Amino acid sequence: MGDRFRGKVALVTGEDHDLIKEISTLFASEGAAIVANCSHSEWVERMVSEINAVDGVAKVGHFDLTSMADAESLLNFTVDSFGKVDVFVSGIEIRDGGSVLDSVPEKWDEIIRPVMKNVFATTKYVSAHMRTQNSGQIVNIIRDKKIHHDISVTNSIITEAIIGFTRTTALDMEKYGVGCNAVISDHARNAALVSAYICSNLVTPGISSIFRVDEQEVSLYSVPAIERGIYSSDIFSVDELNYLVPKYLFDGEELS
Amino acid sequence: MKKSLEGRVAIVTGGGGGIGGEVSKWLAKEGAAVVVNDVGSDLSGGGFSSTPADGIVSEIIGSGGDAVANYDSVAQPDGAKRIVNAAMSMFGRLDIVCHAAGIVRDRMVFNMLEEEWDDVINVHLYGALNIVAEAVPIMKSQSYGRIILFSSVSALGNLGQCNYSAAKGGQIGIVQGLADELKVDNITINAVFPGADTRMTEGMSSTARAYIEQWGVSAESSDAQGIRSSVRNAPKVAYLCTEAAANITGQVIGVFGPPMTVYSQRVLMRKLYKSNAWQFDDLDFAIGSSLNRNIPESRLGGKYEQR
């Protein structure tokens, strides 16, 4: 129990029960009023009444966030209930779609499109509101991508797409004092803890970091940056590249 | 001497555009037969015209190369199917796919419309999935393939482009997610960060000016145009499509301007470890004072403006 979020309002969305519960309980225990949105209504009702039973203030949202109109309604519901939104934590759960090559376009639509639409729709309305407040923190939690270890392609696509989205949202919201960061995690409690930390302390607006959080480790990912280059003031020819690329750009090594 | 792409068949989506056009011509110059695919839309994706694809095809044929035009939209699964069928029926095989089709619908995240989001995701991200899914079975049966997705440095974040950043980031996800699986069949897949003064880059921004001057050329001089020209991208892309580039896969390669560069993978820069449960106060200390100390801003997520 603490006071870190006394007087603040946190909106929490997602389909991952462990994660939503950890985030909602943590923010509530630090004094925040909570709106939790999850499509599993019985479950989320129960979770919210547990929070309210131990002296928290929480409400349930029942909106389909792949719909723009519903995402706007969730924002309005939150503001009508508690007057504002200071924190928005989006729990992004990625279903394993196997390899995109073995599946059909309808299957990608089922797995990729709703996740991306949900993140865009909710972020749009929340950031429009935070812009009028000139403050706020947005955290996108991506459940479980061990980058570069046996990940499914859908997982890889959504993760990189959400990271790109997170970084641009941070730039768009910079001058309104709103931060946007991402946490990639396979550990619900620690993901919640690091998100709460980000919302309570950090963050230089406009600079978004990508955290990796596991049971025992908290880490930062680098942003891809130019590692090596070859240069020519003239336009290269393919023959020149044939010689230069293996020798200098990739140091002659076999790449993995 | 045998040309580096002799006997190869290539598809270039957006092949009638600024960068795609130069890529189409360069692949043809190296000996590939090219399907120049382009819907000839305006910059935001509206409208249709056969002129851009036809223009590039006649330039290629005029200089002794082999090419056909195709006008289907790669954003539609059926469109992608027809583009691949065009290569198979005209040239009998498919070795190279360059996905350079693109549109922009820039707007700040809090004002962006649903259709602006959907349209950009559809062309860049779903377009990539559509064409890759159609091409890969053929490439597997040939045990050869080269796939290049035209991503963007905007994948790292760029003001007013949340749709485009998500789509271009997603393309990197496709490349990293598929590289291992395709390797066994001698198929490589890479993302490139291109760049040029095309209709997509509206005039000369201050970052473009700084970029040119970094190469010791005044932004006003006649050489300035050359530094940011579309053609600079083309031989680097063509090289990645050759047999010699067999070991380069799953990478992000910069093909913009005078250099050719390779980007680092996303790696963990610093780890903080605790054997028992983390608490808030640990984080105050750990994140607040040591997680990012002495790491340059550019590696942490400093600002990126060049696209």
Ligand SMILES: NC(=O)c1ccc[n+]([C@@H]2O[C@H](COP(=O)([O-])OP(=O)(O)OC[C@H]3O[C@@H](n4cnc5c(N)ncnc54)[C@H](O)[C@@H]3O)[C@@H](O)[C@H]2O)c1
């Ligand atoms: N110009 C730059 O500086 C820059 C920087 C980074 C990335 N890029 C990327 O490089 C690629 C080429 O960009 P460009 O500057 O040559 O743009 P461009 O507008 O000149 O060319 C894009 C072409 O794609 C075509 N197209 C659009 N939608 C299509 C669809 N559904 N199916 C088939 N064709 C379609 C258009 O008709 C156009 O001819 C794009 O993917 C772009 O996002 C460009």
